Amino acid sequence: MKKLILTVAILASGVSTFALSNNILPVETTSVVMNEEFKEIAIDKLPAAVTNAVEKDFASATINKAYVNSSEQYKLELTIDGSTSTVYADKDGNWLEESAVTGA
Template sequence: MKKLILTVAILASGISTFALSNTILPSETISVVMNEEFKEIAVDKLPAAVTSAVEKDFASSTITKAYMNSKEQYKLELDVEGTATTVYADKEGNWLEESAVTGAKKEME
């Protein structure tokens, strides 16, 4: 009789574990978007034409980060009076539209 009760108890506990559902949902989704076209470079490695274009057109700004792609197009992150701005230039210091830059992707917020 003890074996019968013990067997029923073991079977009941085994069946009940399958009846439980996992209702834990992730509370937050994190998306990481990497743009492999641009590689970060040191700001002092920028061509003189690019730095002079920044000094001329964005006099009150500082270059915080610089990136370069295989076509020698530059993505510059500027700090303009406390506001972060991203601009694109070619190696001659000409400003480029984001849509004309190879590898530039618009981020969705």
């Protein structure tokens, strides 16, 4: 009889653990990268190599804004066929990956 009561008690406690509410909410991580390394410059202050690279590789693009950092890397906001894109270049007009840009 003791085994029967013990078995029922164990089963009842096992079932009651499923009745507990699980209030664990999924965690959403939002990363905000503040980029204060780049300073906005006038488009006419861009080096000729950078503007030539844009004309060569993005013939239909318009430069909206230009930024420069202390390493003389340029961040350009381009409008290409109605869509806006951001590209990076060095002072010699070579394209850079965003991960390779200092301060990006």
